Amino acid sequence: MAHVHEHEVDENAGAEQRKAIWRTFWILLILTAVEFLIAFTLEAGALKTAIFVGMTIVKAFYIVGEFMHLKHEVKSLIWAILIPCIFVVWLLIALMREGGSIFDLR
Amino acid sequence: MAATAQPNVKNVWLGGVEPMKASYGKLMMWFFLVSDTFTFSALLVSYGLVRYSYPAYAGKVVDFVSSPTYWPIPEKVFDALPFLHGLHAPLVFVGIMTFILIFSSVTMVLAVEAGHRNDRATVEKYMLWTLLGGATFLGCQAWEWTHFIHGTEGGTVIKELVDGSWVSKTIFGANLTENQYGPPAFADFFFFITGFHGTHVFSGVVLNFLVFYRTATGTYERRGHYEMVEKVGLYWHFVDLVWVFVFTFFYLV
Numbered sequence: 332m333a334h335v336h337e338h339e340v341d342e343n344a345g346a347e348q349r350k351a352i353w354r355t356f357w358i359l360l361i362l363t364a365v366e367f368l369i370a371f372t373l374e375a376g377a378l379k380t381a382i383f384v385g386m387t388i389v390k391a392f393y394i395v396g397e398f399m400h401l402k403h404e405v406k407s408l409i410w411a412i413l414i415p416c417i418f419v420v421w422l423l424i425a426l427m428r429e430g431g432s433i434f435d436l437r
Numbered sequence: 438m439a440a441t442a443q444p445n446v447k448n449v450w451l452g453g454v455e456p457m458k459a460s461y462g463k464l465m466m467w468f469f470l471v472s473d474t475f476t477f478s479a480l481l482v483s484y485g486l487v488r489y490s491y492p493a494y495a496g497k498v499v500d501f502v503s504s505p506t507y508w509p510i511p512e513k514v515f516d517a518l519p520f521l522h523g524l525h526a527p528l529v530f531v532g533i534m535t536f537i538l539i540f541s542s543v544t545m546v547l548a549v550e551a552g553h554r555n556d557r558a559t560v561e562k563y564m565l566w567t568l569l570g571g572a573t574f575l576g577c578q579a580w581e582w583t584h585f586i587h588g589t590e591g592g593t594v595i596k597e598l599v600d601g602s603w604v605s606k607t608i609f610g611a612n613l614t615e616n617q618y619g620p621p622a623f624a625d626f627f628f629f630i631t632g633f634h635g636t637h638v639f640s641g642v643v644l645n646f647l648v649f650y651r652t653a654t655g656t657y658e659r660r661g662h663y664e665m666v667e668k669v670g671l672y673w674h675f676v677d678l679v680w681v682f683v684f685t686f687f688y689l690v
Binding site: 345348349352353355356359360363366367370371375379380383384386387390391394395397398399404405407408411412415416418419422423426427429430431433434437 | 546
């Protein structure tokens with residue numbers, strides 16, 4: 332009796348989760364499709380790159396937040412994962428500047 | 438998750454309390470993934486550095502011809518489809534690969550969700566779908582590498598300085614020193630970045646198979662929880678996440 336009851340409760344909780352999973356899937360799919368559209372319609376340039384980077388970060392947010400469940404973890408875990416990524420931003424800025432200066436010297 | 442009872446609250450050490458409310462295994466997987474993030478970031482950022490150190494192609498997209506003197510436009514490089522020789526289908530194949538990997542991420546998270554309910558049959562089903570997605574992705578990548586290495590029929594004519602005089606030479610495809618699509622560094626980064634990602638996919642498929650096997654043989658059912666599905670799932674989603682970045686910075690930008 333107790334087991335049956337437990338199963339019932341779990342089933343309902345799971346249904347909501349599954350809905351969230353499929354919603355995330357559609358968001359990712361539509362974002363990728365729009366990226367494709369932009370790839371062939373927009374002229375190459377800073378704006379195009381900025382749009383792509385922005386959309387990639389949105390996609391990353393959904394994958395990490397929903398699929399990897401980080402959005403629903405405790406705050407300290409979220410920050411423990413996100414704060415170290417500041418170093419990546421630093422590396423990106425430093426090396427892009429470096430690449431530009433190599434271009435100037437070539 | 439369901440089985441994480443805390444019988445003795447006073448026992449703070451030796452696993453009595455889970456820091457950050459995540460089990461030891463999940464926490465360690467997260468920290469491993471952070472270190473892996475740095476490895477992939479280093480690869481992608483150095484791609485950015487080398488790319489910006491080369492001139493970009495200045496002309497119209499339709500008039501694009503490959504040359505080792507400027508960086509290629511990805512949609513002009515990756516435009517082939519298997520079985521459809523000669524068709525110009527820019528980025529279609531890589532789009533299909535992206536879809537396959539995202540979809541296998543979805544089936545993985547569905548397996549994790551079924552694991553929470555201790556639903557063994559559903560975990561098995563979705564692990565099989567995830568395995569299929571991963572294996573298909575690897576197959577696609579093998580085809581793309583083969584095409585990239587063999588090159589197009591026409592090849593690209595380059596001028597080389599041999600013993601003090603310039604000689605023309607046609608090169609087909611790409612390897613680590615020659616590249617018909619653009620500067621050799623472009624091929625080097627293609628092999629290193631997609632290869633490193635592909636290695637991750639391969640180990641993910643191996644791990645997924647182990648999880649499927651242990652689900653099918655009832656190991657997790659006897660254990661009382663399916664946390665291993667969750668931990669391997671984190672790794673698999675990370676592989677998908679990396680592909681999202683590779684797709685943007687290698688194929689789109």
